[in-house]
Amino acid sequence: MTAKRLVSGAIAYYWSPPTRARKAGCPVVPEALGTDYGAAKQRCDDILNPHYHSWLTKGEGQSGDAESALRGTFDWMVAVYKSSPKYKKLSDESRSSYDRMLQMVSGLPLKDGRRVGSLMLASITPGAADKLHERMKVHPKGGQRNRTALLAMRVCQRAWNVALRSEPKEVPSQNPFQKMDLEYKATPTRLFGHSDLQKFVAAADIVGERSIGTAAMIAFFWLQREIDILGRLSWSHYRPADNPQIARIVHHKTGEVVDLPLYDTDGSSLWPELVARLDGAERHGTLIVTRDAEDRWRKTRLPWKKRHFLRRVAEIRAAAGIDPAIKFMGLRHGGNTEGADACLTDAQMRALSGHRTTAALLRYAQTSIEQRRVGARLRRNARTKGGQTSE
Structure with missing residues (x-):
């Protein structure tokens, strides 16, 4: 705020942003504040200076x-x-x-x-x-x-x-x-199908980044979110001491804890590809998914940062010949849709995914041509049962 003496002898007050700010496009314009010092000072402190500071700091200073x-x-x-x-x-x-x-x-x-x-x-x-x-x-x-x-x-x-x-x-x-x-x-999320997953994991292994392939398998099979896979899923969640026959998947967004059985009642593996991969993996720290090369300064394998991780995902996806429109989040959508294609009930799918409601589940378990085929087949069988056909 600046003061200027008017011809009448009174003191008037003005506010103006610096010249460099005006040239840079500052939206807070110069203003005459009148001759009342208290009112002028209050407007500067409450309105003009905070607005200018907000523009200067791009909103960080509010x-x-x-x-x-x-x-x-x-x-x-x-x-x-x-x-x-x-x-x-x-x-x-x-x-x-x-x-x-x-x-x-x-x-x-x-x-x-x-x-x-x-x-x-x-x-x-x-x-x-x-x-x-x-x-x-x-x-x-x-x-x-x-x-x-x-x-x-x-x-x-x-x-x-x-x-x-x-x-x-x-x-x-x-x-x-x-x-x-x-x-x-919303545009439907492009699905990462099982065949795409196999190509992606193979490409990740070829370039020496098995951790990314492992993360993709966890997202597809165990339906865990990327943020939990990269920063929270630890070896203590896989075959925990209190129950070595399960994987304990924690969905921090909803607070749901899903104990996924690793074996069927006959002893066969329910997730043969992923279980074999984890059982044969080397352990580097507490997290299951860490970067595949040691940090040159800390001499340890650090957790993945999201931006770096997704950049490497894009490069591996391209090397695998997978459509670039298919993102990492498509793995969780793909796994849920696989469940819907397998004719799981909503309750069974929610038990696997950790979704609390059917409405939330349906954002992931997309309708597919396979579901329509099964539905049409069941209708046809019911229609033609006992030799009564409408064909």
Whole structure:
């Protein structure tokens, strides 16, 4: 804030971002603050300086707790939500995703240079939420990001509802992010079938990265999420001391623990490929899946970092001649769909996958031509039973 003496002799106050910031496209514009020092100082401290700092730090500098955020604003509501038990119970991956969505919404600049995060909750109407959704659909670098916009609105809706329960006097009871008639048709995940899995594992072994092949087999056969395979699945989960005939698969996202039997009642292996691979594997530390080469400085095999892991997955997939549209997550989808093709009941499939509901399961167990073939065969057999045919 700067002060200038007017012709009348009065002192007037002004705020302006640095010249370099204006040249860089800073959305917070210069502003005349009047002659009242107290009002001018308050606007600088509460509005202009935080907005400029948020732009400067790309949103990283916005308030992260309810005490420092201006009470009753969107930023404050976000902070209240983040201090709630419901937020803290989220998995690390979900929490990170929610944080990104809320930060994107909060940091969105308005026409007058303010951020959405500085808006008072009472000023955010359903119509304003609709306009916000439309803006979120447009990627700053061009193109559409409909799925991101939908997720952002859903997270805002949830944050508002949770904050309302904690602060009913401050948070308006009408949630503007509800009843938005959001529509998004997700593209089905391309399946990693068993034949693709065999080619992928063979290609991984050829280049000396057996750990990646092992991770792929665990995802397909035991239906565990990538984040758990890379960072949590330990040798103590495979043939645990209290029951060496099982693999204990923990799904941290849902908290479900699935004890998978390794052998059938007649003693035959239920997962012959994977069990043989794990029984014959060397153990390097506590995790089952670690990088295949020692770190040159630490002289030990480190866990895979997600980005590096997926980059190597893409290279091995290409070497195996597998369609690049098939991602690692397609392994879990492929394993669940294999179960559906085998005519497992929903209860049997959920017992294997750890899904709590059929609705969640059906996002993974996709319909297939094999299921339709079996269904058509059963209908035909019922129709023609006893020689009564409609053909």
